[in-house]
Amino acid sequence: MSGPYVEQNAHIVLPKTDHDELSRQHFVRSFKEHIVESLHPGLRLAYEKRARPKYLAKHQHEPNTIQEVADAMKPDQHYQAWSSLLRTSQEMMWSSTQIPVERAINDLAASSTDQMTLGSLNLNPELKIPDYHTAVDIHCQPGGYHTEYIEGDVAQGAIYDRAVYLYAMGQMGSNNADMGDSTVAWLKQTHPEFSPTRILDMGCAVGHSTLPYADGYPEAEVHAIDVAAPMLRYAHARASAMGSTVHFSQQNAEHTEFEEGSFDLVVSHILLHETSSAAIKNVIKECFRLLRPGGWMLHVETPPYEGMEPFDKFLFDWDSENNNEPFWRKSHQLDLEGLARDSGFSRETLQIMVPSAFQETQRTNTFQGGDFGGGGVWFVYGCQK
Amino acid sequence: MVRLWVPKVRESSADEQLELQRKAKGKRPFYFSNPDVDKLLSMIMALTGELAIARDRIDTLERVAAAKKLFSSEDIENFELDANALEARAGRHKRLLREVNRIIIGELEDLEEADEEDYSAVVEQVEYDDR
Numbered sequence: 001m002s003g004p005y006v007e008q009n010a011h012i013v014l015p016k017t018d019h020d021e022l023s024r025q026h027f028v029r030s031f032k033e034h035i036v037e038s039l040h041p042g043l044r045l046a047y048e049k050r051a052r053p054k055y056l057a058k059h060q061h062e063p064n065t066i067q068e069v070a071d072a073m074k075p076d077q078h079y080q081a082w083s084s085l086l087r088t089s090q091e092m093m094w095s096s097t098q099i100p101v102e103r104a105i106n107d108l109a110a111s112s113t114d115q116m117t118l119g120s121l122n123l124n125p126e127l128k129i130p131d132y133h134t135a136v137d138i139h140c141q142p143g144g145y146h147t148e149y150i151e152g153d154v155a156q157g158a159i160y161d162r163a164v165y166l167y168a169m170g171q172m173g174s175n176n177a178d179m180g181d182s183t184v185a186w187l188k189q190t191h192p193e194f195s196p197t198r199i200l201d202m203g204c205a206v207g208h209s210t211l212p213y214a215d216g217y218p219e220a221e222v223h224a225i226d227v228a229a230p231m232l233r234y235a236h237a238r239a240s241a242m243g244s245t246v247h248f249s250q251q252n253a254e255h256t257e258f259e260e261g262s263f264d265l266v267v268s269h270i271l272l273h274e275t276s277s278a279a280i281k282n283v284i285k286e287c288f289r290l291l292r293p294g295g296w297m298l299h300v301e302t303p304p305y306e307g308m309e310p311f312d313k314f315l316f317d318w319d320s321e322n323n324n325e326p327f328w329r330k331s332h333q334l335d336l337e338g339l340a341r342d343s344g345f346s347r348e349t350l351q352i353m354v355p356s357a358f359q360e361t362q363r364t365n366t367f368q369g370g371d372f373g374g375g376g377v378w379f380v381y382g383c384q385k
Numbered sequence: 386m387v388r389l390w391v392p393k394v395r396e397s398s399a400d401e402q403l404e405l406q407r408k409a410k411g412k413r414p415f416y417f418s419n420p421d422v423d424k425l426l427s428m429i430m431a432l433t434g435e436l437a438i439a440r441d442r443i444d445t446l447e448r449v450a451a452a453k454k455l456f457s458s459e460d461i462e463n464f465e466l467d468a469n470a471l472e473a474r475a476g477r478h479k480r481l482l483r484e485v486n487r488i489i490i491g492e493l494e495d496l497e498e499a500d501e502e503d504y505s506a507v508v509e510q511v512e513y514d515d516r
Contacts, residue, residue, distance in 0.1 A: 019445065023438040030437070031430065080416040081426070087414065088427040088488075092434060095407065095487060102405045136411030143406040155405065324411045 006170035008162065012241040013112050013234065015100045015158045024096040029166050031089045036169070039082045046078040047311055062310075066329070069314035087322055090140050097162040098142070101155050109152045112237035121236040122249040123229050130252060132276040133227060136324045145205065145228035157206045157234025164208060172208075173358040175242075179269040179300045180212030181357035182378050187298075188216065196220050196264035200290060202253035202283065203227075203271030207235035207246060209300070213267065214244040220265075223258070225251040254282035261292040269300040272381075273331040280331065284343040291385040297345070298382035303353065305332045336381050345383040353377040408491035427488040435481055 008014065017025065047069075055063050055072035063069045073079045101108060129146045137144040141163065145156055164176045172178035187194060197220055201210040204224035214222045224246050226232050232248045239246045251257060253271065266287045272280055287297040305313045316332075319325040340349045356376050415423045450456050466474070483490065 019442060020438050023441040024434060026441075027434040027437045031434065074416075083414075083416040084423045084426050085430065087416075087423075088430050091409075091427070091487065092431065094409070095484065096434075098405050098407065102403070105403060105405075134410075137409035140409040140411070142409045144410070147406060149403055149405065322414050324409060 006174055008165040008170075008176070009174040009242075011238060013108070013115055013154075013158070013237045014161060015097075015104060015108060017100045021096070021100045024099065025162065025166060028089065028093045028096045029169050031085075031092065032166065033169050035082070035086055035089060039078075039085065042078050043073075043082060043315060044311070046076050047073060051076045051079070064310055066310065066314050066317050069310050073314065083318070083322060086318070090323060093163050093166050094141055094159070097159045097166065101158045105150060105153070105155050108154050108158050109150060109233075112154045112233055113152060115237035115241045116233075118240040118243070119236065119245045120247045120249075121232060122247075123232065124250045125229070127227060127250050127252065129227050130254075130275075130279065132279060132327065133274070136326060138274055138324055139319070140324045145226070145231050148230055152233065153230050154234040154237065156228065156230040157232075157238075160231065161206045161208075161234065161238065171358065175211065176208040177212050178356055178358045179378055180209035180267075182354050183209075183267065183269075183298060183300055183380060184212045184216035185357045186354045186380065187296075191296075194264075194296070196295075198263045199223065199265045199267070200225070200256075200258065200263045202266065202268040202287075203274070204235060204248070205231045207239050207244075207248070209267075209269035210235070210246055211239060211242060211244045213265070214239070214246055221247070223247045223249070223263075225249050225253060225256060227252050254279050254286060256286060256290065258290055260289050263290045264292060264295045265298070266290050266295070267298045267300070270302070272299050272301055273325065273328050275331070276327055277330060280327075280334070281339065281342065284339050284345075288344040288385060293385055295385050296382060297385070298350070298380055300354075301379045301381060302332070303377070303379040304334075304336070304351075340383045345385060347384050350380060350382040350384075352380050354380050407487065408494050413488075413491065413495075424488050428485050431485045431487065435484065 051072040052063065055068070059068075063072045133144060133146065141156070141160065143156055145160070147156055149155055161176070164172070168176065168178075173181065196217055199213050199217065199220050199222045201207075201213065201222070201224040204210045204226050205228075207224055210222065210224045213220070222245070224235065225248070226235070227250065229250055232250055236246070236248045239248075249257075253268065254275075268283070272283065275283060284297070291297060302316075305316065308316065317329055320328040336351060337349050354377060356378065417423050
């Protein structure tokens with residue numbers, strides 16, 4: 001990666017690491033960069049020189065679908081090695097972030113509680129964690145977002161905070177805030193008159209993307225919801241420690257307890273692809289219900305497959321089967337216009353690529369499996385009510 | 386008569402403390418025609434990581450030492466480790482081994498949940514097949 005080495009902002013609730021734990025995490029980042037820089041380019045080479053010609057000879061036609069490219073690529077030795085190492089890097093990422101949290105789990109819970117000074121936190125132990133969340137541990141975080149080991153646990157949030165930094169190889173900025181920052185930058189530039197007074201961030205996890213809205217619209221009351229209590233506790237402590245006032249509550253974005261028409265802006269960031277066919281419809285309907293007329297719904301995602309050539313689709317689809325992202329494939333091939341229509345929205349939908357707010361020039365400018373933070377652009381899907 | 390001597394084992398604090406779930410729920414895909422290759426690769430990368438950490442630590446030590454004019458490489462060669470240091474190192478080695486063998490441990494965790502009864506049946510079979 002070019003550009004200066006960006007280390008994560010060491011806010012007060014970020015788990016402390018000793019020398020070797022930090023080194024282990026830095027190694028994982030290096031390992032991921034190595035895969036992107038040195039191994040990923042070989043995939044196209046292997047496809048063009050080996051896999052595609054073999055497929056053509058056997059089937060007398062080009063591989064046209066994700067499945068056909070998969071049939072061509074899966075026997076290829078470079079694809080096998082790349083996949084194997086990418087999966088391993090993901091497992092090492094979680095492991096390296098779990099180690100310091102496991103060691104200090106009680107202290108982390110206590111120090112997080114001490115930090116919860118600004119905003120508010122409302123947990124609902126009765127909330128059912130949805131099946132699409134518990135069926136597998138999403139993006140391979142052992143225990144998912146929701147597992148709690150002790151009273152007042154923040155472990156899964158603390159692990160996630162650090163892992164996102166490693167996953168993005170620092171390319172989402174020192175606060176992992178790039179999705180929120182990019183969207184706020186786009187909103188301010190294209191809709192300077194828009195001045196929301198109430199903002200909701202759905203599926204906020206530890207609030208990486210929430211805080212940019214609180215900072216960007218300091219007059220607004222910012223709410224953030226998630227289904228997972230350990231994420232929310234940590235998010236609340238983190239926001240407070242970073243001087244942001246956010247109201248966190250444990251709710252499912254499909255059906256919230258907020259009043260109809262009570263928000264000017266409802267956003268989510270890489271939430272939709274973690275849901276399901278039924279849930280995504282409920283989420284968009286809920287956005288429509290929650291917005292006042294003239295309010296905006298904005299969902300930040302990775303780009304849809306439409307328009308990609310089959311080989312790129314196949315690579316971008318890697319997470320579906322290999323990183324516990326069961327809804328990834330379907331969610332990237334939805335009729336987003338129809339989804340908005342069926343949920344009550346009548347204006348034209350927004351489906352744009354928004355450039356990254358974070359050091360655009362440093363980026364690799366291609367989305368690829370394992371290089372989530374290196375895309376240089378985010379896909380924004382939305383609609384104004 | 387052969388008697389069994391049972392040494393007293395002091396449990397390390399690492400074993401006493403709460404352990405997080407280390408294997409993500411969901412089937413782990415393998416990529417090579419022989420999944421053992423994937424496992425070996427995973428172990429090699431874990432080892433590479435641990436080697437990098439060790440080299441980083443040495444690098445830190447040398448830089449700190451040089452900056453503070455503390456010690457030379459000869460001092461390192463002649464240093465004698467006491468029991469505490471040796472115990473700490475042994476503990477580190479065990480943690481290192483757990484990390485390197487994480488993939489195998491993860492498989493065992495899956496196996497434990499799925500096939501425990503089958504394995505007990507095998508034990509029973511080999512223990513009582515003379516009857």
